[in-house]
Amino acid sequence: MPNTSVKNGAKLALVVDDSAMQCKVLSVLLKEEGYRVFTANDGARGVSMYIKYKPDLVLMDINMPIMNGYEATRKIKSLSLNNLCPLIFITSMDTDKAFIESIDAGGDGILVRPFSPEVFKAKIKSIQRISDLYGQVKKLQQEQQQDAELAEQLMSGVIEARNFALEKIGIVKKPAALFSGDIQLTALSPNGNINVLLGDFTGHGLRSSIGAIPLAETFRVMTKKGFSLIEIITQINHQLYDLLPTDLFLAASFVTISSHDSSAYIFNAGLPEAYIFDDKGEIKHKVLSCHPPMGVLPKLIEDVNLKVITVEENDRIVLISDGIVEAHNEQGEMFDFERFEQAAKLGIQTENVSKTVLSAVNEFCQNMEQEDDISLIDIPCGGWHQTFAVHQLDGSPSENKNTNQIVDNTASWTWSLHLTGQHLAKVNPIPVAMNQIHEIEGNAEHWQSLFTILTELFINSLDHGVLGLSSDLKSSAEGFAEYFSERERRLKRLSSGFIDLQLRYFTHETGGRIEVRIQDSGKGFEHKEIMNAGSNNENHQQLSGRGIELVKQLCERLTYQERGTLVEASYTWS
Amino acid sequence: MTINKSSSENKKEIKLSISERFDFSLHQQFRDAYVHCNEEGTEFKLDLSKTTYMDSSALGMILLLKDHADKISGKVIISNPVESVNKILEIAQFHRLMKIEG
Numbered sequence: 001m002p003n004t005s006v007k008n009g010a011k012l013a014l015v016v017d018d019s020a021m022q023c024k025v026l027s028v029l030l031k032e033e034g035y036r037v038f039t040a041n042d043g044a045r046g047v048s049m050y051i052k053y054k055p056d057l058v059l060m061d062i063n064m065p066i067m068n069g070y071e072a073t074r075k076i077k078s079l080s081l082n083n084l085c086p087l088i089f090i091t092s093m094d095t096d097k098a099f100i101e102s103i104d105a106g107g108d109g110i111l112v113r114p115f116s117p118e119v120f121k122a123k124i125k126s127i128q129r130i131s132d133l134y135g136q137v138k139k140l141q142q143e144q145q146q147d148a149e150l151a152e153q154l155m156s157g158v159i160e161a162r163n164f165a166l167e168k169i170g171i172v173k174k175p176a177a178l179f180s181g182d183i184q185l186t187a188l189s190p191n192g193n194i195n196v197l198l199g200d201f202t203g204h205g206l207r208s209s210i211g212a213i214p215l216a217e218t219f220r221v222m223t224k225k226g227f228s229l230i231e232i233i234t235q236i237n238h239q240l241y242d243l244l245p246t247d248l249f250l251a252a253s254f255v256t257i258s259s260h261d262s263s264a265y266i267f268n269a270g271l272p273e274a275y276i277f278d279d280k281g282e283i284k285h286k287v288l289s290c291h292p293p294m295g296v297l298p299k300l301i302e303d304v305n306l307k308v309i310t311v312e313e314n315d316r317i318v319l320i321s322d323g324i325v326e327a328h329n330e331q332g333e334m335f336d337f338e339r340f341e342q343a344a345k346l347g348i349q350t351e352n353v354s355k356t357v358l359s360a361v362n363e364f365c366q367n368m369e370q371e372d373d374i375s376l377i378d379i380p381c382g383g384w385h386q387t388f389a390v391h392q393l394d395g396s397p398s399e400n401k402n403t404n405q406i407v408d409n410t411a412s413w414t415w416s417l418h419l420t421g422q423h424l425a426k427v428n429p430i431p432v433a434m435n436q437i438h439e440i441e442g443n444a445e446h447w448q449s450l451f452t453i454l455t456e457l458f459i460n461s462l463d464h465g466v467l468g469l470s471s472d473l474k475s476s477a478e479g480f481a482e483y484f485s486e487r488e489r490r491l492k493r494l495s496s497g498f499i500d501l502q503l504r505y506f507t508h509e510t511g512g513r514i515e516v517r518i519q520d521s522g523k524g525f526e527h528k529e530i531m532n533a534g535s536n537n538e539n540h541q542q543l544s545g546r547g548i549e550l551v552k553q554l555c556e557r558l559t560y561q562e563r564g565t566l567v568e569a570s571y572t573w574s
Numbered sequence: 575m576t577i578n579k580s581s582s583e584n585k586k587e588i589k590l591s592i593s594e595r596f597d598f599s600l601h602q603q604f605r606d607a608y609v610h611c612n613e614e615g616t617e618f619k620l621d622l623s624k625t626t627y628m629d630s631s632a633l634g635m636i637l638l639l640k641d642h643a644d645k646i647s648g649k650v651i652i653s654n655p656v657e658s659v660n661k662i663l664e665i666a667q668f669h670r671l672m673k674i675e676g
Contacts, residue, residue, distance in 0.1 A: 202630045246641050247634025251666065270666045292667045296637060301670060322630075322665070334658075372629070 010036045011128075012053055016046030016072060017061040017090070026059055026090065029120055043067025047075045050085075057128065058087040060107070062098065070105040077106035084134040086127040148206055155183075155209065159216045164188045169196065170354035170378035174323075174370070181208035182321050182375040185216055187223040190434075190451035192260060194384060195223045195232070198319040198377045199252035199294075200271065211244050211295070225431045226451050229256045229265050230306055233294075237269075240295030249295040253287075253319045257311075259384040260550065263480065264317055266307045269293055272325055272337070276381075279314035281345030308484040313382030318344055318353060323372035327361050335364050353378040411515075413440060416502040424466060425491040429501055430454050437514075441505070446573040449554045450514060456547035457518050457567055458501065463487060465522030465565055466497040497521040511574035513556075517566070524563025577603050585613045591621040596659075598631040608639055616648035623654035623676070628662050640672060651675060 013035040015026045023039040030037050038053055040046040044067040050058065058076065062069040073087055089102040089110040102110050108130070111123050163169075163186045171184050181201040189195060197219055201208035218239055222232045233254055240250055251270030258265070268274050270293035273286040287307050291300065311317075320340065327335040339360065347356030354376055361374060415436050417429050434451055463469045467490045473483040502517040527548075552558050557570040576593040577600060588611050592600070608618060618639060622628070640650045654676035655663060663674060 200630070202634045247631070247638045249634065249637075251630065272665060289665045289667055292670055293633075296671070322662075 010034055011057065012055040013037050013057040013059065014046065014049055014053060014055040015039045015059045016041075016043065016049075016064070016069070017059070018042055018064040019061070022061070022090070026120075029117055030057075030059075030124070033121055033124055043069060043072030043075075046072045047079075050076050051079065055085065056131070057124070058085060060087055060089050062089060062091045062093060062102065070101060073102075073105040073107055084131055084138075086131045088123065088127060144206075151206055151209055155212060159212060160184060162216075162220070165194065168380055168383065170352070170376075172354040172358050172374065172376040174358070174374040176323070176370045176373050182323070182373040183212050183215065184375060184377055185219050186377075187220050189223050189256075190226045190448045191455050192258075192384065192452070194255075194257040194379070195219070195229060196255040196257070196317075196319070196377060196379055197252055198271065198321065198375065199250045200321045200323075200373065200375075201250050202248050208248070211240055211248065211250060214239060214243060215250065226434060226455065227431050228428060229254055229267065231428060231431075233267055233269075234300050237294045237297070237300055241298050244295050249293040251289075251293040251322075255317055255319065255379060257317070257379060257381055257384060259382065260547070261480075262310055262312070264309045264311045264315075264381060266309065266317070267291070268307075272320055272322055275318045275320075275341075275344065276309060276311065277316050277318065277344060277348055278312070279316075279348065281348035283341065284315065285309055305485075305488055308481050310478070310480045311381040315381040316348060316353065317379045317381060319377045319379075320357075321373060321375045323370075323374040324357070324361060324376060326372060327365050327374065328368055328371070329364050330366060330368055335361055339364065347378075410506075411504040412507045412512075414502065414504045416500065418498060418500050420498040421495050424462060424497065424499060425494050429499075430458055433501065433503060437503070437505075450571055453551050453554055453569055453571055454501075454516060456551045457516065457569060458499070460525075460547060461499050461518050461520040461522070461565075461567065464525035465520030466499060467491065467494070468522060471525070508572075508574070511572065513570060513572040516569045516571070519562075519566045522565055524565045527560035527564035527567075576600055577607050579607050581611075585611070586615060587617045587619065589619045589621055591623075592625045594624060594626050596622070596625045596628040596632040596635075598629070601631070601635060604635050605638070608642055612646055614646055614648075616643065616646060618643055618648060618650045620650060620652045621654060622652060622659055623656065625659050626656060628659050630666075633662070633666050633668070636668070637671075649673070 011034065013030045015023050015030070015037060017023050017026070017039070018041050020041070023041070027037040027039060035057065038049055038055065040049045042064045046058075046060070047067070060069045060073055064072075069089060073089075076085070076087065086108045087106065089107045090113065091098060091102075091110065092113040094112045099110055109123065109127055111120065160183075163184070165186060165188070169186055173182060173184060175182070183197070183199045183201070185197040185199075187195050199215065201211055215236060218236055219232060222235060227235075249270075253269070253271045253274045254267040255274070256265040264276065266274050266287045268287050268289045269291040270289050273288050275283060276285040276287075278284050287309075291304050324340055325334065325336055329335075340357065343357045343360035344353055347353035350356060357376055358374070415433065417432065419427060419429060430451065433454060434447065437447060437450070464471060467487060469483065469487060469490070473479040473486070498521045500517075500519045504515040504517075506513040506515070551569060554571065555569045556572045558567070560567050578591040579588065580591075581588045588608065590604075590607055611618075620636065620639070636650070636652070643650045650672045652663065652668070652672060652674045655674065660674075663669070668674065
């Protein structure tokens with residue numbers, strides 16, 4: 001293309017006029033203004049010169065042979081949709097009609113002869129100023145587009161690519177703008193629970209994405225450290241309240257799937273109902289929003305609790321954003337909940353929830369423009385045992401066999417925490433303990449097992465010891481939910497009682513050992529029954545006592561004393 | 575006008591009536607309607623009886639209004655939302671933040 005080489009430096013002007021004399025006069029004036037000038041003597045030639053040279057300015061006569069100025073202008077303007085090339089008509093026809101027609105044809109101005117050189121130059125300057133402004137806007141727009149693309153890459157490549165178990169959890173994400181205000185996160189907690197978040201930031205585009213990175217970071221780090229779901233939610237709410245302006249917030253549903261106690265914990269803050277379906281696609285539960293979106297209030301509302309639901313292996317939890325139910329068709333109808341429920345049912349039966357729902361929405365909306373981000377997460381409630389086992393391999397109990405090489409009987413360090421009354425309800429000491437271990441001994445895979453041991457033993461002491469809850473309640477699925485609400489009630493009223501947690505760390509020649517000692521102020525519990533029950537395989541489906549069974553498998557030694565108020569466990573690794 | 579504003583004689587009550595669509599396009603207009611009402615204890619009544627569509631940025635705009643009302647010890651009351659809009663307010667649990675009547 002010749003234009004690129006010609007274009008370096010001076011601006012180009014194209015003069016289209018059948019009078020050679022006029023061409024000459026205009027050329028001289030333009031050259032005085034610093035333009036390089038090409039000329040054409042009829043409209044058709046003008047169009048082909050335009051294509052060839054892509055000038056910065058066109059001056060057009062009206063009456064010309066072969067193709068007149070109006071027609072040539074229409075052609076040129078249709079060729080330069082994305083590029084403002086200012087075009088001025090130069091004519092001696094001083095009529096309203098000529099003026100109107102030249103603007104209609106796409107001209108940016110008209111200059112009627114006779115005019116002085118000064119008037120001509122002023123006109124050129126003013127038109128060039130507009131053209132420069134247009135160029136600046138265009139450039140800004142391109143930069144904005146690049147920023148948005150970068151943000152999207154970051155979101156999908158960095159934030160969401162780090163999600164856990166993407167092969168098992170179905171995710172639909174269809175943004176309205178390039179950058180979606182919706183966010184989907186999944187992460188694995190050290191005790192094998194799966195945490196999932198579906199969030200919808202106010203609005204869409206770049207503005208709605210500023211909270212995404214801190215949100216993802218908090219969700220991941222806290223899950224990894226083993227904080228409970230309600231602690232994670234509390235922190236996220238607080239963080240977004242601090243970080244975001246008043247009118248920006250995050251509607252979100254949070255789910256923990258705990259396969260070892262066959263439960264799902266759900267918290268819905270500002271999203272449409274979260275669904276739990278059985279394996280035939282029938283609705284078992286809907287969890288309605290019970291809290292304003294994250295970041296609206298400085299603290300979570302006190303009387304709001306997580307919903308605890310007993311789930312079976314083949315149940316599925318489906319979270320949706322409002323973009324699905326509010327999707328419109330040409331008649332202005334909404335897709336709504338009923339159509340979603342039907343599509344989800346069909347999806348469960350055909351084993352592809354996300355795809356089935358998405359194509360139902362698409363079919364419903366036909367060619368309507370999508371107004372809001374559409375997203376969905378489909379989470380299986382079962383099949384997580386294997387996943388966890390794989391992730392836990394490094395800390396598996398088989399390593400505990402080389403225990404006869406103990407060389408040192410004095411502890412390298414000890415750490416203890418004594419919690420009383422309401423602090424037991426408010427503080428989860430396990431992440432605190434794990435932090436200590438990380439601080440002193442650094443990161444290691446086998447801390448995952450230790451985390452499980454500490455969590456299970458602490459919860460046992462709190463529930464059955466301090467709170468005096470009977471695990472009989474947990475023997476049925478209904479009882480399980482009841483157990484949790486009773487637990488919440490007793491925790492709130494807790495004013496006395498204590499739990500004493502002590503860790504002693506021993507260094508071995510290879511590896512090491514941690515001895516855990518937890519004592520509580522309770523009356524004790526039927527620890528013998530549970531300790532023995534675990535060894536019987538038939539009891540594996542039982543809902544209670546599984547925690548202790550898990551700890552027994554992980555520990556080298558586990559003993560309950562003093563009616564079950566004192567437990568000692570020893571965990572060894574090499 | 576897509577936002578209609580009327581105020582009581584003592585200027586203690588401001589009524590803002592919103593048109594059919596309450597979304598980001600009303601942002602500036604909505605803000606202009608209340609930002610100069612600084613009378614201590616003003617009650618802002620947000621009439622949503624004509625509004626049939628509301629998005630999450632509208633919720634954000636209501637929160638900004640509430641911020642403003644809180645600063646002058648006033649309050650915000652949402653009145654007469656139609657069913658579809660009420661559902662959105664319910665999902666966002668706005669009744670925990672302000673009075674919704676009608």
